[in-house]
Amino acid sequence: MNVKITDKDKISVTNPDDLYEIMRRILLRDNKIDREKEHFWMIGLNMANIILYIELVSMGSVKSTQVEPMNVFRVAVLKGATSVIALHNHPSGSLTPSEEDKDATDRLIQVGRILDIKLTDHLIITTEKYMSFLNTGLMAQLEKSLKYVPPYLIEQRIVEIKKKQEQELKKEKQKTDKFKETTIINLLKKKMTIEEIASILNTSSKEVEKISKKL
Structure with a gap:
């Protein structure tokens, strides 16, 4: 269910404080009975981090609410x-x-990766205060999790890591x-012999001789 927001609320989110003030007001709109139930919202942002929409995905009991990853991202896909x-x-x-909160976040991170829609943070709020998964380091921790990553993606990541390592080594x-070539050239210019340079640099005379031909 889309939550009605004003143009004033369509801000650029630069830190969780900005978002908390909006969501606190939205939570306080509910009557006391509903306020004492768990709500789960999703906030969609554009490339400038400006709020596009706020959607109430589910409202459950005092202790929990159910979250289906595909429902969570449905509006995000539709609204770009x-x-x-x-x-x-x-x-x-x-x-x-x-643990359920962490588990749900882990799932959402992976679904977001598949859809190319990044889950940047997860906030837990009350009417008085909030905590941010991003600010506490939990997002970084969960982003490394492989619990819900499909096996083919794990293999793909391993291949990408190996490729990157090979490129770095190259x-x-x-x-x-x-550096070695420059050093050899400089030593040759100082009239050192090929054998002396090879001994100093712990390399072969053939390598030094090959480079000397460039002079």
């Missing part, structure tokens, strides 16, 4: 959001994320070779 923020309240007043070797 490039990133989203998850947010839910804890009627108990505690800001400590449960660049490092090129730098080393270039």
Whole structure:
């Protein structure tokens, strides 16, 4: 269910404080009975981090609410959001994320990756305060999780990591070779013999001789 927001609320989200003030007001709109139930909202953002929409995905009991990842991203896809923020309240007043909260966030991160819509944060709020998964380091921790990553994506990541490592090693070797070549050329200009240079640099005479031909 889309939550009615004013143009004033369509701000550029630069930190969780800005978002909390809006969501606190939205939570306080509910009557007391509904306010004491868990709500789960999704906030869609454009490329400039400006709020496109706020959607109430589900409202459950005092202790929990159900979240289906595909429902969470449905509006994001339809409205062209490039990133989203998850947010839910804890009627108990505690800001400590449960294992279920972490698990749901882990799932949403992976679904977001598949859809190319980044989940940037997850806030837990009460009418008085909030906690941010991003600010506490939980987002970074969950982004490394492989719990809900499909096996083919794990293999793909391994291939990408190996490829990156190979590219870095190749660049490092090129730098080393270039440095060695420059050093050999400088020593040759100082009239050192090929054998002396090979001994100093712990390299072969053939390599030094090959480089000497460039002079």
